[in-house]
Amino acid sequence: MLDISNLSASIEGKKILKSFDLKIKPGEVHAIMGPNGSGKSTLANVLSGRKGYEIEGKAFYEGKNLLKIPIEERAQKGIFLAFQYPTEIPGVNTNNFLKTSLNTVRKFRGLKELDSLDFLKLVKEKSKKLKIEEKILSRQLNVGFSGGEKKKNEILQMSILEPKLAILDETDSGLDIDALKIVSEGVNSLRDKERSFLIITHYQRLLNYIKPDFVHVLVNGKIVKTGCSDLAEELEKDGYEGVATGK
Amino acid sequence: MKQQELEKSKEYKYGFSTDIESIKAPKGLNEEVIKFISNIKKEPKWMLDWRLKAFERLKNIKEPDWQKPKYPKIDYQDLYYYSAPKSATNKPKSLDEVDPKLIETYKKLGIPLKEQKRLSGIAVDAVFDSVSVATTFKDELTKKGIIFCPISEAIRNHPDLVKKYLGSVIPITDHYFATLNSAVFTDGSFVYIPEGVRCPMELSTYFGINASETGQFERTLIIADKGSYVSYLEGCTAPMRDENQLHAANVELVALDDAEIKYSTVQNWYPGDKDGKGGIYNFVTKRGACRGKNSKISWTQVETGSAITWKYPSCILQGDNSVGEFYSIAITNNHQKADTGTKMIHLGKNTKSKIISKGISAGFADNTYRGLVKIHSKASNARNYTQCDSLLMGNKCGAHTIPYIENKNSSANIEHEATTSKISEEQLFYCNQRGLNQEEAVSLIVNGFCKEVLQQLPMEFAVEAQKLVGISLEGSVG
Numbered sequence: 001m002l003d004i005s006n007l008s009a010s011i012e013g014k015k016i017l018k019s020f021d022l023k024i025k026p027g028e029v030h031a032i033m034g035p036n037g038s039g040k041s042t043l044a045n046v047l048s049g050r051k052g053y054e055i056e057g058k059a060f061y062e063g064k065n066l067l068k069i070p071i072e073e074r075a076q077k078g079i080f081l082a083f084q085y086p087t088e089i090p091g092v093n094t095n096n097f098l099k100t101s102l103n104t105v106r107k108f109r110g111l112k113e114l115d116s117l118d119f120l121k122l123v124k125e126k127s128k129k130l131k132i133e134e135k136i137l138s139r140q141l142n143v144g145f146s147g148g149e150k151k152k153n154e155i156l157q158m159s160i161l162e163p164k165l166a167i168l169d170e171t172d173s174g175l176d177i178d179a180l181k182i183v184s185e186g187v188n189s190l191r192d193k194e195r196s197f198l199i200i201t202h203y204q205r206l207l208n209y210i211k212p213d214f215v216h217v218l219v220n221g222k223i224v225k226t227g228c229s230d231l232a233e234e235l236e237k238d239g240y241e242g243v244a245t246g247k
Numbered sequence: 248m249k250q251q252e253l254e255k256s257k258e259y260k261y262g263f264s265t266d267i268e269s270i271k272a273p274k275g276l277n278e279e280v281i282k283f284i285s286n287i288k289k290e291p292k293w294m295l296d297w298r299l300k301a302f303e304r305l306k307n308i309k310e311p312d313w314q315k316p317k318y319p320k321i322d323y324q325d326l327y328y329y330s331a332p333k334s335a336t337n338k339p340k341s342l343d344e345v346d347p348k349l350i351e352t353y354k355k356l357g358i359p360l361k362e363q364k365r366l367s368g369i370a371v372d373a374v375f376d377s378v379s380v381a382t383t384f385k386d387e388l389t390k391k392g393i394i395f396c397p398i399s400e401a402i403r404n405h406p407d408l409v410k411k412y413l414g415s416v417i418p419i420t421d422h423y424f425a426t427l428n429s430a431v432f433t434d435g436s437f438v439y440i441p442e443g444v445r446c447p448m449e450l451s452t453y454f455g456i457n458a459s460e461t462g463q464f465e466r467t468l469i470i471a472d473k474g475s476y477v478s479y480l481e482g483c484t485a486p487m488r489d490e491n492q493l494h495a496a497n498v499e500l501v502a503l504d505d506a507e508i509k510y511s512t513v514q515n516w517y518p519g520d521k522d523g524k525g526g527i528y529n530f531v532t533k534r535g536a537c538r539g540k541n542s543k544i545s546w547t548q549v550e551t552g553s554a555i556t557w558k559y560p561s562c563i564l565q566g567d568n569s570v571g572e573f574y575s576i577a578i579t580n581n582h583q584k585a586d587t588g589t590k591m592i593h594l595g596k597n598t599k600s601k602i603i604s605k606g607i608s609a610g611f612a613d614n615t616y617r618g619l620v621k622i623h624s625k626a627s628n629a630r631n632y633t634q635c636d637s638l639l640m641g642n643k644c645g646a647h648t649i650p651y652i653e654n655k656n657s658s659a660n661i662e663h664e665a666t667t668s669k670i671s672e673e674q675l676f677y678c679n680q681r682g683l684n685q686e687e688a689v690s691l692i693v694n695g696f697c698k699e700v701l702q703q704l705p706m707e708f709a710v711e712a713q714k715l716v717g718i719s720l721e722g723s724v725g
Contacts, residue, residue, distance in 0.1 A: 048680050049679070051672070070684075071676070071679035072679045072680075072682050072683055072684045072685075075679065075680050075681055076682045080680075081680050083677065083680075086677065087671070087673040087674050087677045089674050090695055090696065091694070091695030091696055091697070091698035091699075092691055092692065092695035098681075100683065100687070101681035101682050104681075104683060105682045108682070140695070141695075157681070
């Protein structure tokens, strides 16, 4: 599904990702853990197509050169980024935004666009399942949302857009235990044989609820260690430095 | 050359011109031309005298020049002041008698004159160039005693109302363009809502400019008698051409005791090409008088077209407890310029006014909000709230906010808020990441920015306006 090799990314002359390699197969859940400034968010940005990076190396998504695909097309092709800091768009109703987004994606996939009635039905069903109050969807997009509400909104959008590859950029940061459970359950309920996840996080905490197939440790723009979910616990005990230096 | 023209017309969706034979007055501005117009309209003598009085006045005044957008000097002797589609001289009795070419033009403009409008409950008084060619829904309105007709007809059939109110809000001595209009106005709409009547449908007029080099001088007069209500929609599109075209309309509203007038405009005249060539000069005078107690006048405008938009729909709050509102979206792209806003003149006690202005600049455009809030010494407990928001796209455009406040009463409560912002990279990226392309994203964000104003528009207009907001900014983010 995703095949990254020898990928480097710099911003304003500063190299952040360095010869980065990663392969994700359909249905796999990968966790990327690393300290502040290790390049985690840069990875999420580069994969989703954010401008402003100088990029070298290769990244293939479903066999196509990902780096040449425009941002919106990546989204239409099934790449979803749950933002670390979802931006506020005043005056734009969240429901309308999501409906526009869903119909754009559906059109690309050759599906019929949903009318308002069908859309609202879908939203009701998904938000009930995720135990997210659908009330937040009638508000302006992310405006005045609490940190937790913003993250829940991202997960709800993910469940409605049904991506093939979901990238979660520190979705767990700033969440209380209840919100964390809701977010994790959202992810778990979407797990299937086809859908892949790339979960970026600081803490092992989230991985108590979402069991990844692989855990990668990112330090200084490079994966220094890869393991199964036990690695996360090891990290919690020994810290990034301990794991990175092999103790 | 042909190919070039074709290409050009693609840029502006409504850029076309139908070749209907026109009757024209000779070029130039003089007494003879004014008499010609008055004669062709079969006007009574008092009307001609009124026009000539305005013309006398015009000779002694000069064009104002304090506005921000400057324009090349207009040669008023080089314009045509009257042009009518020939087929309209024998006025059609029904739509079936209307020149099929005209109907075709309206269709291209997206104006469904027949069933569609009936279904949506809108009466249309269509102004093609200078003569009204079709009026619908008359019967339904007549039953309620509502008069909705071309002003030329009202001058002949309802002289008492016209004499009483024409020029009572915008005097013929007001300023250059208003005076010019008073001398040479050709046609426009007249509305009278009798006491206690709530107009059962949105009244609507579409203006179009068609014959080459014809200045448009529309005149509209709306009177809401005691306790009545009317909502009026005005929408504009124009065929494209190279010469700059002057449009100097006058719109007067009068609301008597407990009456309410809601006036909504969507203006989409030819803005000129990408280099700023051509385009309409929209120098319109719009003013409403809340003459009675508890009366209300609300202006809503969506200005996306014209090379230069220069207008200040205003309210004179004479009656105690009267309310004036101004909701505005002004979008300027490429080389368009706008200097627009409002005047709220508080004369009565407990008068209230609200101003919400959204200015959007893209390309090389320049957008100015200019507004006056004036509280007279006798206007105790007057209140005003003003909010001016500007949105910039790119770094070659400009936005300016010039609020004037003149307060002569210490009990007044005046609030002013202003913001200037840019569409952020973050917002665009977020939208793109959800599958929207750049233009869809811009349209969405700008529509959000304008929401408070858009929601003031009647439903069917709002949808049109939202689309227009998106179309107007196409290609503005690279």
